[in-house]
Amino acid sequence: MRAIGPGSVSSILKTALDVVFFALIAGAGVVLLAALASPFIGAGQLTVSGDAGPINDPLVIGGGLALALAALGGLLIITQMLRRVFATLTVGEPFQRDNIRRLRLIGFTLAGLELLSYAARAFAAAVAPGAIERIDYWPNFTAWFAVLVVFVLAEVFREGARLRQDVDLTI
């Protein structure tokens, strides 16, 4: 399998990223519509399923929609940054300063999403006690390890950009 070009790993990943990106946009659109329409629909028309049965508390619905929008926004940022990194890869210029900034933004967004998940669990415990049988507050080490990996990759790209500049300025 080739590295770049049609049928390559990169092109498959790029297609997957595009699909995920537009699916996230569609999902965010649905959640945003629900959030905008909820005050007009009225209490009881929107429900979410909990372990103890359906919940139609407006506070729970509203808070849940807000958290869902924030999470989708974070995922959209990550996906869009990855798409832009891939765009530089397809033109043969991946080691550039913009990609360092994009990878760091991905790292911070991943960390933010993990913190958001803690906030969501605390919110659920506060406004809908018993709705979720078991809320796990234990840190997700895999997620935090992924954050570390992304920041390490950003440093690798920084060194790559420096080496690329050296090559460009070698006469």
Next chain:
Amino acid sequence: MTIRVHLDRVLLERRMSLTELSDRVGVTIANLSILKTGKAKAIRFSTLDALCRELGCQPGDLVAWEPGPADRVVEDDSEAA
């Protein structure tokens, strides 16, 4: 460490333009300008060989070392004050 590039001086002495030198050595004018203005990070031996051949000079006529601020390459007629 400061590396000075004397390309402008040698071109003047040989009465050769940068364009003509570019055609002779096969290096673009843009890259020769980068070299001339001291922005280059490195020079290949093949490039140095071509320059010396076409200009009829030694490598020491083109580049010189002077003690100074670390890792700075300057063009001989445009040293910062």
